[in-house]
Amino acid sequence: MEVAGKRLSLSNLRKDIYPSYGFTKAHVLEYYRRISNFILPHLKDRALTLKRYPDGTEKDFFFEKRCPEHRPPWVKTAEVLHNEERMTVCLVNDLETLIWVENLASLELHVPLARAGSPETPDSIVFDLDPGDQANILDCAMVALILRDLLSQMRLASYAKTSGKKGLHVYVPLNRKEATFEDTKRFSKVVAEVLQRNYPDLVTAKMAKESRIKKVFINWSQNDSSKTMICVYSLRAREKPSVSFPLVWEELDMLAKQGDPEKLLIMHSEAVSRLETKGDLFQELLTKKQKITI
Amino acid sequence: MALQEIWNGTVSFSLVAIPVKLVRAVEPGRVSFRLLHSKDYSPLARRMYCPEEEKMIPADEIIRGYEIAPDNYVVITDKELESVSPERSRTIEIIEFIDMKDVPPVYYDHPYYLVPSKGGEKAYCLLVEVMNQTNKGGIAKFVLRDREYLVAVKSTDGALTLITLHYSGEILPDEDIAPKTGKIDPGEKGRMKKIIKGMTADFDPDKYTNERSKKIMELLERKAKEKGTVEAPEFEEEEGEGPVDLVAVLEESMRQVKKHR
Numbered sequence: 001m002e003v004a005g006k007r008l009s010l011s012n013l014r015k016d017i018y019p020s021y022g023f024t025k026a027h028v029l030e031y032y033r034r035i036s037n038f039i040l041p042h043l044k045d046r047a048l049t050l051k052r053y054p055d056g057t058e059k060d061f062f063f064e065k066r067c068p069e070h071r072p073p074w075v076k077t078a079e080v081l082h083n084e085e086r087m088t089v090c091l092v093n094d095l096e097t098l099i100w101v102e103n104l105a106s107l108e109l110h111v112p113l114a115r116a117g118s119p120e121t122p123d124s125i126v127f128d129l130d131p132g133d134q135a136n137i138l139d140c141a142m143v144a145l146i147l148r149d150l151l152s153q154m155r156l157a158s159y160a161k162t163s164g165k166k167g168l169h170v171y172v173p174l175n176r177k178e179a180t181f182e183d184t185k186r187f188s189k190v191v192a193e194v195l196q197r198n199y200p201d202l203v204t205a206k207m208a209k210e211s212r213i214k215k216v217f218i219n220w221s222q223n224d225s226s227k228t229m230i231c232v233y234s235l236r237a238r239e240k241p242s243v244s245f246p247l248v249w250e251e252l253d254m255l256a257k258q259g260d261p262e263k264l265l266i267m268h269s270e271a272v273s274r275l276e277t278k279g280d281l282f283q284e285l286l287t288k289k290q291k292i293t294i
Numbered sequence: 295m296a297l298q299e300i301w302n303g304t305v306s307f308s309l310v311a312i313p314v315k316l317v318r319a320v321e322p323g324r325v326s327f328r329l330l331h332s333k334d335y336s337p338l339a340r341r342m343y344c345p346e347e348e349k350m351i352p353a354d355e356i357i358r359g360y361e362i363a364p365d366n367y368v369v370i371t372d373k374e375l376e377s378v379s380p381e382r383s384r385t386i387e388i389i390e391f392i393d394m395k396d397v398p399p400v401y402y403d404h405p406y407y408l409v410p411s412k413g414g415e416k417a418y419c420l421l422v423e424v425m426n427q428t429n430k431g432g433i434a435k436f437v438l439r440d441r442e443y444l445v446a447v448k449s450t451d452g453a454l455t456l457i458t459l460h461y462s463g464e465i466l467p468d469e470d471i472a473p474k475t476g477k478i479d480p481g482e483k484g485r486m487k488k489i490i491k492g493m494t495a496d497f498d499p500d501k502y503t504n505e506r507s508k509k510i511m512e513l514l515e516r517k518a519k520e521k522g523t524v525e526a527p528e529f530e531e532e533e534g535e536g537p538v539d540l541v542a543v544l545e546e547s548m549r550q551v552k553k554h555r
Contacts, residue, residue, distance in 0.1 A: 062298055080353070081356070149551040149554070153551055190540050195548075198548050
């Protein structure tokens with residue numbers, strides 16, 4: 001087939017990618033095609049880590065940081081240094097590359113907080129809220145709302161999305177050349193520790209599994225040039241095709257009060273219809289300039 | 295076990311084209327260790343250090359230079375390197391078939407397996423069978439990751455193997471290694487032949503294991519059981535270590551938030 005004038009041969013379109021849900025490779029490609037205008041600005045110029053599920057979500061997957069050798073010539077790439085090693089990575093800057101990447105069954109699209117051209121300059125801070133054993137996404141919602149209040153007290157706007165799995169991600173856009181991971185990591189760590197001190201039964205800033213039981217772990221260490229986050233609007237590889245999707249604070253507040261964790265899981269079809277009616281709720285993340293005081 | 299595909303394309307010669315995937319054939323059995331900081335067990339990272347400025351250098355300030363004389367470099371960019379790199383290719387084009395016995399082992403560099411892709415199974419099996427019977431291997435040039443390799447495609451028990459070969463220019467001469475000692479006594483020669491004959495066996499690699507690796511693994515298991523393990527402190531740092539001002543500002547904000555919630 002042809003995408004934007006580029007030739008692409010698509011393979012195994014009938015393969016069940018989410019077998020228990022009857023969601024095939026063709027469905028995956030169609031999902032990404034329909035939401036491409038919304039996801040592309042968030043992938044643009046970022047070193048993509050592919051997470052490939054060649055035989056569907058119930059079988060083996062593998063991560064690929066290097067851009068596959070057999071890429072078409074029009075796939076844009078960048079050279080980055082990862083753990084001292086130079087490597088060529090894919091930049092998903094257009095529809096044809098997105099479709100090509102999805103044809104490789106890279107269901108999950110993971111990207112760094114910085115662009116490939118300025119890998120040490122994060123354009124946002126992330127608080128990765130991860131529920132421990134016996135905690136769930138509703139606990140994450142509670143922590144996210146406290147976090148929003150705390151940040152807004154410091155005159156920082158923040159934006160939340162579901163991880164598409166069990167957690168929530170809260171982002172603070174910076175979009176300033178002066179930002180460094182050293183600063184964002186320190187800031188997020190202190191914030192996490194202050195929350196832990198004030199809500200010891202709900203929050204932990206420590207990674208150790210045992211300190212996370214019944215609590216929400218605020219993973220501040222994601223603010224690092226070597227780490228990646230699941231891109232907003234990316235599918236997740238679970239039983240069902242769920243999506244990492246933004247929620248406005250009012251909705252999150254409402255859903256937290258309703259108490260049904262299932263409602264915090266946005267599926268592919270809902271993602272498409274929400275995007276087509278409400279647009280990109282994460283737009284501000286790419287443009288809003290904010291400064292943190294360290 | 296799903297082996298990760300390194301490359302895919304076709305093996306071809308004459309009118310034959312067999313779609314294949316390239317996967318690893320060996321996994322070195324070496325036990326590898328992480329380097330840790332003895333004081334707190336943090337895993338250590340490698341950074342590029344500039345001795346002149348006595349500081350770490352970020353990735354965007356690192357370039358390549360070829361040392362043409364001491365402290366004298368030709369600077370080269372990634373673009374320039376790319377311009378002389380071979381074009382990526384999707385085929386392993388066999389140029390000629392040779393007798394594998396004629397390839398001295400010093401030429402063998404690294405082995406991979408070729409796995410048939412969909413639709414290639416029949417032709418693949420045919421080639422395995424014929425090469426097995428004739429002990430022939432195909433010589434090809436093959437581009438993988440910016441480099442062109444000389445490779446031999448040969449058949450092993452039921453599978454095609456691709457072995458990257460050294461170019462002849464890389465092989466060091468072995469002339470002059472054996473000393474010229476003149477005549478060899480026929481009696482001694484006969485005796486040695488006899489000894490070797492007496493010690494002859496079929497090659498059975500399963501008889502041998504990497505003793506050192508095995509001992510290290512046993513030692514590690516024993517230590518883990520007896521003394522337990524140590525943990526990296528990454529997330530265990532002391533609380534309230536952050537800059538005092540920021541902590542104070544955040545705590546004050548927190549008080550305000552709690553008042554209003």
